[in-house]
Amino acid sequence: MPPPDHEPGTAYRLSTAVAICSAADRLSQAGNAIEGAYSSRAIPGGQLTNTDIHVPTVLGVALPTPVRRLFDYRPNQDGPPTGWRPGQRVWVSFGRRELVGIIIECRQYSELPASDLKPILAWIDDAPLPADWLWLGRFASRYYQHALGDTLHQSLPARLRQGRPLAARTQERWHLTDKGKGVRAADLGRAKRQGALLELLHQHPRGLVHSAITAQGFTREQLEGLRDKCLAYAHAEPVIEAPRPQHILAEPALTLNQEQAAARAILHEGLDSFHPCLLHGVTGSGKTEIYLQLIEAVIKRDRQALILVPEIGLTPQTLTRFRRRFQVPVVAMHSGLTDTERLDAWFAAMSGRAPVVIGTRSAVFTPLARPGAIIVDEEHDTSLKQQDGLRYHARDLALVRARHHGIPIVLGSATPSLESLANARSGHYRHLRLTQRASRHAPARLELVDMRGRTNRGGLIPGVIDTIEATLRAGHQVLVFINRRGFAPTLACQSCGWMAECSHCDARLTLHRQPPLLACHHCEARHSLPDACPDCGSADLRPLGAGTERAEETLADLFPDTPVHRIDRDSTRRKDALEHTLNEVRRGTPCLLVGTQMLAKGHHLPHVTLVVVVNADAGLYASDFRALEHSAQLLEQVAGRAGRAHHPGRVLVQTLHSDDPHLSLLAEKGYEALADSLLEERRVAALPPYRYLALARFESPREGDVMALADTAAQAVKARLTDQAHTQCLGPVPAPMERRQGRYHVQLMLSSTHRSKLHEASAWLIDWLDRSSQARRVRWSLDIDPQTLS
Ligand code: ADP
Numbered sequence: 001m002p003p004p005d006h007e008p009g010t011a012y013r014l015s016t017a018v019a020i021c022s023a024a025d026r027l028s029q030a031g032n033a034i035e036g037a038y039s040s041r042a043i044p045g046g047q048l049t050n051t052d053i054h055v056p057t058v059l060g061v062a063l064p065t066p067v068r069r070l071f072d073y074r075p076n077q078d079g080p081p082t083g084w085r086p087g088q089r090v091w092v093s094f095g096r097r098e099l100v101g102i103i104i105e106c107r108q109y110s111e112l113p114a115s116d117l118k119p120i121l122a123w124i125d126d127a128p129l130p131a132d133w134l135w136l137g138r139f140a141s142r143y144y145q146h147a148l149g150d151t152l153h154q155s156l157p158a159r160l161r162q163g164r165p166l167a168a169r170t171q172e173r174w175h176l177t178d179k180g181k182g183v184r185a186a187d188l189g190r191a192k193r194q195g196a197l198l199e200l201l202h203q204h205p206r207g208l209v210h211s212a213i214t215a216q217g218f219t220r221e222q223l224e225g226l227r228d229k230c231l232a233y234a235h236a237e238p239v240i241e242a243p244r245p246q247h248i249l250a251e252p253a254l255t256l257n258q259e260q261a262a263a264r265a266i267l268h269e270g271l272d273s274f275h276p277c278l279l280h281g282v283t284g285s286g287k288t289e290i291y292l293q294l295i296e297a298v299i300k301r302d303r304q305a306l307i308l309v310p311e312i313g314l315t316p317q318t319l320t321r322f323r324r325r326f327q328v329p330v331v332a333m334h335s336g337l338t339d340t341e342r343l344d345a346w347f348a349a350m351s352g353r354a355p356v357v358i359g360t361r362s363a364v365f366t367p368l369a370r371p372g373a374i375i376v377d378e379e380h381d382t383s384l385k386q387q388d389g390l391r392y393h394a395r396d397l398a399l400v401r402a403r404h405h406g407i408p409i410v411l412g413s414a415t416p417s418l419e420s421l422a423n424a425r426s427g428h429y430r431h432l433r434l435t436q437r438a439s440r441h442a443p444a445r446l447e448l449v450d451m452r453g454r455t456n457r458g459g460l461i462p463g464v465i466d467t468i469e470a471t472l473r474a475g476h477q478v479l480v481f482i483n484r485r486g487f488a489p490t491l492a493c494q495s496c497g498w499m500a501e502c503s504h505c506d507a508r509l510t511l512h513r514q515p516p517l518l519a520c521h522h523c524e525a526r527h528s529l530p531d532a533c534p535d536c537g538s539a540d541l542r543p544l545g546a547g548t549e550r551a552e553e554t555l556a557d558l559f560p561d562t563p564v565h566r567i568d569r570d571s572t573r574r575k576d577a578l579e580h581t582l583n584e585v586r587r588g589t590p591c592l593l594v595g596t597q598m599l600a601k602g603h604h605l606p607h608v609t610l611v612v613v614v615n616a617d618a619g620l621y622a623s624d625f626r627a628l629e630h631s632a633q634l635l636e637q638v639a640g641r642a643g644r645a646h647h648p649g650r651v652l653v654q655t656l657h658s659d660d661p662h663l664s665l666l667a668e669k670g671y672e673a674l675a676d677s678l679l680e681e682r683r684v685a686a687l688p689p690y691r692y693l694a695l696a697r698f699e700s701p702r703e704g705d706v707m708a709l710a711d712t713a714a715q716a717v718k719a720r721l722t723d724q725a726h727t728q729c730l731g732p733v734p735a736p737m738e739r740r741q742g743r744y745h746v747q748l749m750l751s752s753t754h755r756s757k758l759h760e761a762s763a764w765l766i767d768w769l770d771r772s773s774q775a776r777r778v779r780w781s782l783d784i785d786p787q788t789l790s
């Protein structure tokens with residue numbers, strides 16, 4: 001290692017530094033450094049490898065490209081005031097573009113000759129981006145084997161990706177001066193508006209922000225008028241300011257029941273250590289109340305709490321519930337924010353001004369100045385896993401993060417994932433159970449309703465329609481769950497059996513009535529309705545099966561005096577449409593709700609006492625090994641909507657397979673019994689959580705290219721794995737939907753008894769693909785711990 005070079009000016013003479021290193025040293029050091037950046041070397045304690053180099057001659061920069069390595073640049077003369085450091089953003093030229101990169105390494109050597117190194121164009125940050133964020137990004141990049149530059153960029157707010165400065169936006173807060181405190185409106189004579197403004201400021205001893213003042217109709221001139229009279233003054237503060245209220249709580253916490261209190265006690269035992277708990281409680285059992293009390297304890301210790309919720313769960317209702325409890329700021333991170341708001345939230349979190357941060361999947365990357373606890377609500381929810389680009393699971397990263405910080409983490413669910421249940425069973429997590437609802441009613445059991453050989457209207461059989469009618473007559477609300485939007489799954493010819501199919505996908509076209517068209521739900525294809533069958537010319541074309549639109553139409557026909565609200569992706573496109581409908585429903589007058597899984601989760605619908613599942617069979621015989629787990633979770637979640645407030649609920653589940661063993665087990669014994677049986681099946685079949693999987697996906701418009709590549713790749717991996725009993729390569733096989741969006745999809749599965757072995761094999765496969773010329777014509781990706789095999 002060359003001695004640190006402190007002498008200004010000489011630092012940029014790379015050749016001097018290089019000459020000190022022997023060629024062999026250079027190569028091995030560079031290799032280690034790059035490997036450390038994106039593959040296997042762990043960085044202890046999140047400390048970056050800045051060593052003692054004050055004036056580096058080479059900067060290893062992560063750039064937003066899919067290429068799995070760092071890019072070397074030369075520091076320019078005009079460096080940041082405190083010197084070059086890992087974590088700083090810089091502008092660099094890359095090909096013909098200028099990109100924002102992040103310095104990962106400051107070193108004295110490069111594999112490239114000095115003359116090939118381009119200079120940094122300009123520095124952006126003097127203070128590096130937060131170390132905890134960088135640590136997690138590096139971990140995610142290694143674990144998911146995704147390019148570090150792309151990983152880091154995906155986990156940054158857009159404004160920072162664009163090279164904007166990392167600084168809090170400020171706002172003006174206006175206060176009365178000591179002189180102003182002694183003056184009242186009457187003293188101002190004819191300056192009536194200034195007088196009114198003065199009175200307003202009198203009402204707010206902690207001051208009032210400018211936007212709140214103008215929102216009440218006052219102008220800047222009036223404010224400045226008061227200032228000119230030395231009655232008021234303004235100071236600048238960050239947009240999200242941490243008030244230091246005397247009391248943390250804005251409303252009292254609830255008195256916990258026995259089970260809740262026991263769970264709380266265990267959670268609060270270990271606030272200073274990594275302490276993973278599975279909070280397993282039926283819907284309505286008061287999990288959220290436990291989260292709120294944990295957060296309270298965290299804030300009392302002057303730490304921050306991070307709460308992750310599924311996409312669908314971060315409703316205004318949820319946020320209100322958190323905001324109502326605390327006097328401190330509760331900052332939300334979700335897709336509805338503008339880029340500027342997102343940056344404000346990020347900055348408030350990283351600077352510690354936001355004691356409570358609540359967000360969807362990507363919020364797991366939010367930096368925290370003083371992390372105190374992490375909560376993952378609905379930890380089984382599939383939206384916590386990103387399905388493209390960096391395919392990370394926010395729950396799993398949250399666990400890694402909690403361990404890194406040495407703080408407790410709570411995974412909450414009514415229907416835990418099999419992974420988490422297995423971890424609870426094996427003692428890796430504390431298993432905290434809540435079996436009773438906070439209200440007096442026990443959760444409703446599923447009642448299976450055999451539809452075989454029965455006529456139906458819009459998917460509903462006569463007996464079920466009668467029950468709906470009785471429920472409405474009793475003044476209650478009914479939820480009809482049908483996980484299929486559109487009018488009908490397809491359009492069929494009665495004469496020859498033709499069915500409308502997508503020409504780009506192996507899938508049927510869905511019939512929509514509002515507006516009338518045939519649409520593919522897997523690509524963007526849209527077609528107008530045909531007048532006659534394209535195969536035989538018959539005009540007798542009929543909808544086959546039922547979707548939400550058809551159920552809505554049928555229910556409106558059957559119950560003309562009762563409002564029917566449809567909730568699916570089509571009916572809620574308009575901003576706030578969902579909240580608007582749900583507010584309508586919460587008023588409590590009898591109504592019918594028809595919807596997809598958008599309705600199943602998170603929403604509190606206290607007046608629904610009957611839930612009808614139109615068809616429970618979709619997941620029973622699917623090829624995906626997680627399909628049963630996911631449909632059982634969905635059924636339980638839907639069932640959880642029934643009877644939450646003052647009335648017991650009923651859940652009717654229509655099925656063509658009422659004797660299916662899994663479905664019967666779920667109905668008779670509940671989710672946990674089914675989960676145990678599924679876990680046993682997974683063990684026998686050597687599937688997760690008893691094995692670790694990585695799925696390589698290949699796609700191309702040319703069928704021959706994909707299969708050929710997947711085949712060659714499989715042979716290469718298998719040849720390498722011959723003597724390794726713990727790790728297997730399975731396939732290639734066509735994806736369950738082989739043709740999608742005009743492209744052919746093929747998969748290859750790696751499976752291992754050891755996580756580290758799986759990672760070795762995947763790294764080897766990636767490396768092989770990176771080097772294969774065949775792979776350049778095919779798009780491929782690798783999914784570690786895949787959640788679906790589609
Ligand atoms: P979960 O998050 O498990 O679905 P919630 O925390 O939303 O359950 O609780 C369901 C309902 O019960 C809420 O209205 C909540 O205010 C109420 N609740 C929870 N715990 C208590 C308690 N200890 N005493 C009274 N009401 C409670």
Ligand code: ZN
Nearest residue numbers: 493496533536
């Ligand atoms: Zn026909």
Ligand code: ZN
Nearest residue numbers: 502505520523
């Ligand atoms: Zn299609």
